[in-house]
Amino acid sequence: MKKKSHLIFLFTAVILLFTACVKDTDFDQSDDILLTPAIVLDFLFFNLGSENFTDIGVNNLVVSDTTFFDLLIEDFTIDNLIKADFYFKNTNSFSIQLNTQYQFLDENNDVYYEIIIPVNSGSLSNPVITEHIEIIEEGTIVNLTKADKVVVNVIAPSSLDNLDGILNLQSKTIYYLSLEQ
Amino acid sequence: MFWIVSLLSQNKEVLYGLEETPQAMLLNPGSRISYEYHFGVPLLSHIHVNGGSSGVSVYDIFQESSLDINTRISNKIFELENTDFFTATQQLEILNFGWKNKKNYYFSGGIYQEFDFILYFPKDLAILAWEGNANYIGKEFNLGEINVSGDLLTVYHFGVNKKINKKITVGVRAKLYSSMLSFSSTSNSGTFVTIPSESGDNIYDHIVSNATINVNTSGITSLSDLDTRTQVINKLLGRSFFGGNLGIGVDLGATYEINEKWTASASILDLGAIFHKKNIESYQVSGEYNLDGIELLFPPLGNGDSSLPYYEDLIDDIGAAFTIDTIYNSYIQMRPVKMYASVKYNFGQAIGGDKTCNCLKMGENQKYNQSIGFQYFSIIRPKGPQIAATLFYYHRLSDYFSVKATYTADSYSYSNVGLGLITNIKMVNFYIVADNLQWYSNLAKAKSVSLQFGFNIIIDKNE
Numbered sequence: 001m002k003k004k005s006h007l008i009f010l011f012t013a014v015i016l017l018f019t020a021c022v023k024d025t026d027f028d029q030s031d032d033i034l035l036t037p038a039i040v041l042d043f044l045f046f047n048l049g050s051e052n053f054t055d056i057g058v059n060n061l062v063v064s065d066t067t068f069f070d071l072l073i074e075d076f077t078i079d080n081l082i083k084a085d086f087y088f089k090n091t092n093s094f095s096i097q098l099n100t101q102y103q104f105l106d107e108n109n110d111v112y113y114e115i116i117i118p119v120n121s122g123s124l125s126n127p128v129i130t131e132h133i134e135i136i137e138e139g140t141i142v143n144l145t146k147a148d149k150v151v152v153n154v155i156a157p158s159s160l161d162n163l164d165g166i167l168n169l170q171s172k173t174i175y176y177l178s179l180e181q
Numbered sequence: 182m183f184w185i186v187s188l189l190s191q192n193k194e195v196l197y198g199l200e201e202t203p204q205a206m207l208l209n210p211g212s213r214i215s216y217e218y219h220f221g222v223p224l225l226s227h228i229h230v231n232g233g234s235s236g237v238s239v240y241d242i243f244q245e246s247s248l249d250i251n252t253r254i255s256n257k258i259f260e261l262e263n264t265d266f267f268t269a270t271q272q273l274e275i276l277n278f279g280w281k282n283k284k285n286y287y288f289s290g291g292i293y294q295e296f297d298f299i300l301y302f303p304k305d306l307a308i309l310a311w312e313g314n315a316n317y318i319g320k321e322f323n324l325g326e327i328n329v330s331g332d333l334l335t336v337y338h339f340g341v342n343k344k345i346n347k348k349i350t351v352g353v354r355a356k357l358y359s360s361m362l363s364f365s366s367t368s369n370s371g372t373f374v375t376i377p378s379e380s381g382d383n384i385y386d387h388i389v390s391n392a393t394i395n396v397n398t399s400g401i402t403s404l405s406d407l408d409t410r411t412q413v414i415n416k417l418l419g420r421s422f423f424g425g426n427l428g429i430g431v432d433l434g435a436t437y438e439i440n441e442k443w444t445a446s447a448s449i450l451d452l453g454a455i456f457h458k459k460n461i462e463s464y465q466v467s468g469e470y471n472l473d474g475i476e477l478l479f480p481p482l483g484n485g486d487s488s489l490p491y492y493e494d495l496i497d498d499i500g501a502a503f504t505i506d507t508i509y510n511s512y513i514q515m516r517p518v519k520m521y522a523s524v525k526y527n528f529g530q531a532i533g534g535d536k537t538c539n540c541l542k543m544g545e546n547q548k549y550n551q552s553i554g555f556q557y558f559s560i561i562r563p564k565g566p567q568i569a570a571t572l573f574y575y576h577r578l579s580d581y582f583s584v585k586a587t588y589t590a591d592s593y594s595y596s597n598v599g600l601g602l603i604t605n606i607k608m609v610n611f612y613i614v615a616d617n618l619q620w621y622s623n624l625a626k627a628k629s630v631s632l633q634f635g636f637n638i639i640i641d642k643n644e
Contacts, residue, residue, distance in 0.1 A: 010582065010602055014613055020621040020630075025243040029250040036251075037313030040375060042474030045383040055481040065477040066488035089384070152477055171474070172384045174315050 035179040043086065043171040044152065050094075050160040059159045068149045072104070078145045083176035086134040090119040093127040094165030099155040104147030112143040124164060191270060191297075192558045193229075194571040194587050195601040195614040196633060197521050198446065201583055202603060202612045203277055203637050206289055208521060209448035210340045210352030211434030214279075214287045218640040219610075221277030221291065226635040229272040233629025235592045236265035236302065240625040258307045263326045264564055265302040266592075271295070274635065275335075289354075290339035294421065301328035301564065314375045318385070321372040324392055328563055330365035334358050334455070335421040340432065350436040358428035358455050361420040362400035363514065367563045369394045371469075378473060387472040392503070396464045397512060399426055399457040428455030430516050441548050445524045451516040458511040468503035518561045525554025525575070532577070550577040556587075567592050581605045589616065593629040610637040 044067070053060045071077060092098060097120060104113040115134045122128030136144055154167065197208045203219040204227050205212050221227065237257050242250065272295045279289030303326035308317070340354030371392030378386050400420060407413050430453020436446040475491045482488065529551030556571040569591035577583040587599040599616035613634040620627035 010604060013600070013602055020624050022239070022625040023623050024245050025240060025625045026245050027243055029243055032250050033254065034251055035311055037310060038315035039313040040315040040318075040385065041387065042378075042383045042385050042472065044475050044477055045473070046477040046479065048479060052479045052481075063479045065479045067475050067477065068490070068492040069475075070492060087384070154479075170378075170383045177313070 030181055033181045035177070037177050037179075039175045039177065041173055041175065043173045044150070044169065045171065046152075046167075046169050048154055048167040048169075050163050050165060053156065053160045059161060061156045061159065062153055064151060064153045066149055066151045069104075070148050072145050073148045077175075080177045080179050081141055081145060081175055082138050082178045083141060084136045084144060085174040085176075086115065086132075086136070087172050087174075088115075088117055088132045088134070089170045090117065090130040090132075091127045091168040091170075092119050092122045092130065092165070093124050094156075094160065094163055094167060095121055095123055096156060096158060096160070096163065097121045098167055099153075099157075100167075100169070101151075101153040101155065103151040103153070104144055105149050105151060106146050107148055112147045113140070119167065122165075127166075127168075191517075191519055191560060192569045192589070192591065193614070193631075193633065194556055194558060194569065194573070194589050195585055195599040195616060196612075197556060197558075198523055198525070198554075198573075198575075199583070199585055199601055199603060199612065199614075201605060201639075202610060202635075203279060203289065203639070204274070204612070204633075204635060206279070206340065206342065206352070207338075207354075207432075208450070209434035209436070209446055210342060210354040210432045211350050211436050211448065212342070212352070212446065213344065213350050213436050214281070214342055216639045216641040217281050218638075219277070219279045219289070220638045221274055222636040222638070223276055224273065226277045226637050227272060227274035227293065227633065228635060229270070229631070229633040231270040231629065231631040232268065233593050233627075233631075234265070234267045235628065236261040238626050238628045240623070243625065255311060258304070258311055261302045261304060261307075263302055263304045263323070267300045267302070268629075269296070269298045271297075277637070285344065287342040287352075288340070289342065290337075292335060292337050294333075294335050296331075296333045298331040299329065299562075301326065303327050309373070314373075314387075318375050318377070321374045324371035324373060324389075324394065325369045327369045327394060328367050330363075330367055330563070332363045333361040333417070334363070334425070335361065338432075348438045352432075352434050354432040356430040356432065356451070356453060357423075358430060358453065358516070359421055359423050360399060360426040360428065360455050360457065360514075361417045362398075362404070363426070363455070363457065364396070364398045364401060365514075366394065366396045380473070382476065383473040385473065389468070389470045391469055393465065393467040397457075398462050398464075399514075400460045402462040403460045426455055426457045426459055428514070428516070429453050434521075442527050443524065444527065444552075444554075445522075447522040448520070450519040450521075452518055453516045455514045455516065456511065457514060461509055461511060463508040463510070463512070465506045465508060466503055467506075470499055470502040472499070520557070520559045522557040523554055525552040525573075527552045529576075551575060558591075587616070593617075597629075599631075605639060608638050608640055610639045611635070 052063050100117045100119055102115040103111050105111055117132040119130045120128045193208055199205050200213050242253055272293055274293040277291035279287060281287045305322040305326055309322050337357040338354050340352055342352035344350040372390050375385050375387050378384055404413050430451050432450045434448030438444050527549040529549045532550050552575045554573055558569040559566045569589055571587050571589040573585055573587045575585045581604055583603045585601040589597040597616050598618045600618055601614040603612040615632045617627040617630055624630055
């Protein structure tokens with residue numbers, strides 16, 4: 001009788017061990033897992049003097065430079081970038097207002113996004129800071145991810161030939177990603 | 182080059198000291214042996230699976246709840262520490278045998294296959310991946326938290342056990358390791374931080390400092406050349422039979438019967454190393470870099486001139502700042518040393534091996550049919566030793582049925598309840614051991630689960 005009860009106990013225990021269950025869980029929730037990191041990176045910076053204008057020619061009013069920026073057209077970026085905040089900090093000691101223009105172009109030089117920032121005039125003794133935040137939301141972010149280069153134009157309304165000063169730019173971008181499982 | 186790779190979840194707190202099962206000898210080669218011969222049923226004498234995490238359960242993440250799963254994950258990321266870990270362990274005994282000679286030496290040997298995996302939780306990198314760096318200006322993300330290893334190996338072992346007097350039983354086991362594949366990344370360092378620019382050139386400095394990431398592999402890259410799963414299996418099987426990277430080790434153990442009531446035992450396992458000489462490919466990435474964006478120079482270009490390759494130069498600079506070396510040097514991998522110690526108090530019904538008395542017969546050394554005791558377990562891990570403490574109660578209910586219940590505090594939990602059942606019916610020995618029983622009604626809530634079972638044939642001439 002004792003042996004029988006022990007065997008029943010053993011059998012029951014083994015059955016229980018092999019019939020352990022997982023409950024009150026919903027593994028379909030894994031489809032909802034979403035990584036949403038916000039990554040801040042420095043963008044462009046420069047220091048622009050009047051010689052950058054005059055080296056091109058007398059009374060030249062526009063200077064330009066271009067950089068590729070393939071980060072925007074990486075598959076990872078195209079698939080996951082949902083928003084981008086560009087922050088531009090212009091410090092101007094020229095005594096005239098300048099316009100800065102950022103054009104995001106694709107390989108055919110088609111413009112997909114453009115940012116224009118009027119920069120307030122300052123002075124050598126009192127440089128003036130002009131800040132600009134450009135928030136590119138979900139509806140237009142697709143344009144940004146088609147551009148592989150950025151053209152920067154700095155436009156003066158009048159000649160800088162006889163003006164001293166510096167236009168300093170600092171900038172950063174916060175990239176908002178959404179990574180699904 | 183030395184490093185220690187951890188085998189985790191190896192604490193078999195229930196099986197330790199269960200002298201009715203031959204597998205107890207693998208946990209203490211100096212355990213007391215009361216039978217003449219044993220044979221493990223090939224491939225069925227010891228099956229062990231374990232998976233766990235020290236800081237999070239499946240339920241913590243996937244519970245049915247109104248709280249969004251991403252919030253639960255986020256909460257856990259900040260709750261876990263970089264010393265928390267995820268493990269998986271599996272063992273399959275292929276062969277196990279033993280016999281006692283005329284001089285009362287008990288010889289035993291066998292083969293088992295083992296897989297182990299451990300990943301320490303890289304908290305800083307998890308935060309970086311989950312939230313990014315935008316809200317963490319000034320925080321140093323520790324790249325050295327990367328710590329992962331995995332091993333697949335076969336172990337050949339042969340041991341001898343001897344009761345040298347009435348009180349002391351000692352044993353030693355030699356081991357030959359045949360590594361089928363191995364990978365580890367355990368010696369890493371470096372930081373990544375975003376801080377306000379010190380030079381003032383741009384807004385931030387994104388600085389990677391003193392980064393060194395090592396990945397060591399053995400037996401893995403050669404598998405990538407194979408086309409079919411059959412080829413991979415055949416290759417691994419070849420390595421399991423001495424065709425892989427070999428190593429040697431030793432287990433030592435002893436049992437001391439202090440008096441009729443008290444018994445102490447201790448063992449030290451896997452004192453050894455694997456010498457990786459074949460199919461090695463290790464990688465090391467090191468360097469440092471300070472990123473502050475792209476500086477435009479506005480050069481006076483003529484018509485048709487290309488702009489300066491700012492972006493390409495940046496990528497090239499980053500590439501040049503980090504050297505990536507592929508290393509084929511042999512290396513030594515220390516085995517994780519494990520230690521057990523136990524003291525127990527015996528009580529209850531007196532039993533013994535004397536045929537003249539109506540006693541339980543399975544263990545001539547078992548003076549009483551019940552015992553309570555304390556066990557200690559430790560294992561050397563990459564981030565230091567980890568310790569488990571166990572209280573246990575053992576009861577031999579009859580001459581063919583014993584139970585052992587345990588309560589363990591370890592890295593996974595402070596309330597791990599385990600149970601082992603052992604039967605000896607005729608010559609057939611069967612045991613089954615599991616822990617975290619309190620969660621068996623819902624395993625999702627357990628931070629670790631472990632199950633061991635097996636069949637042996639045990640021959641005792643006294644029966």
